Amino acid sequence: MKWDELEQEPCSMARTIGVIGDRWTLLILRECFLRTRRFEGFQSALGITRHLLAERLKKLVRQGVLRRVPYQESPKRHEYILTQKGLDLYPIMMALVHWGDTHMVDERGRPLLHQHRKCGKNFDPVMVCSECGEPLLAKEVHTHPGPGARAPSERISRDKPAKPKTRKQAA
Amino acid sequence: MKWDELEQEPCSMARTIGVIGDRWTLLILRECFLRTRRFEGFQSALGITRHLLAERLKKLVRQGVLRRVPYQESPKRHEYILTQKGLDLYPIMMALVHWGDTHMVDERGRPLLHQHRKCGKNFDPVMVCSECGEPLLAKEVHTHPGPGARAPSERISRDKPAKPKTRKQAA
């Protein structure tokens, strides 16, 4: 599988990964949500090579995640601003942060706290079902093909290639 | 910044990215949630090279995201099973899928639908505040340093590094 094919895969997760699924892109987006907007800002915050930064920003603009907006004429300069499509990445960012907060903190505790302006409290993000509002557990979710699923004939086989019964495990 | 340093960064998102922030790892985890457990299963589902697959699985086991469990003696064979730490990645996976469902579908619609066993309906994941239950919007969240924040003196400067000279002259 080549990386440009990822966006054509009949899997929303693969498509998302095709857009934001590499380390630098994710870190760039973190900076975006922390209000960094300019080339130098990203570069000095992340220590990314300028070459890669330019490339990643271009890609994010192409994908409609960032918008390149002039903030000064002569010399022409631009800022990179999250579009709505980009802002919609927020739950992904928060989910990443929350997993790190849960499983990767050292003895000193969380590096950052998040306060919800609406209720004024420090919070954790919780993922719930849009229909019943209950927290989602992997085991309570059943997945089935939707309208955009690939027909069986087009599917790349992900099952064992016609296994003719194996060794000591009879069933 | 080297990739192994990422896990030491005082940022939960960076640490998480250090563990799962590359394309193959994310796709391997997708397969885990789709109940793939064995080496050949991952390999044929993803088309990943065997070399990388072995490496990534090892890393995920080292990180405690997967557990390597024997399922047969002679020849010794193992399965890779999500630990609780791994299962806790579910909100990240769902957030990735949901963004793809929202922004990356073609005219045919979603490749997969998700049904919540508890309420029986197809749903979208919604991220809410643990304290008040309201959906989270980036603009309504304020971020501030927590106990594990790096003190200003230890911080890696994200401002210009007091650069004394430029370009070609070394005077």
Next chain:
DNA sequence: GTCATACAGTTCTAAAATCGAACTGTCAAA
């Protein structure tokens, strides 16, 4: 007993991506 196959890797070379540092170009302030 020999052969083909399943499974879970390891090893090797070539190709691609990334790093690190320097270079380009515009403009403003000293």
Next chain:
DNA sequence: TTTGACAGTTCGATTTTAGAACTGTATGAC
């Protein structure tokens, strides 16, 4: 005139990944 801020681009060296073949245990078919 010189220096510095900013936003990139270019280029050689290093690191990762791709792609294919190979290793080794064990099983069932012939």
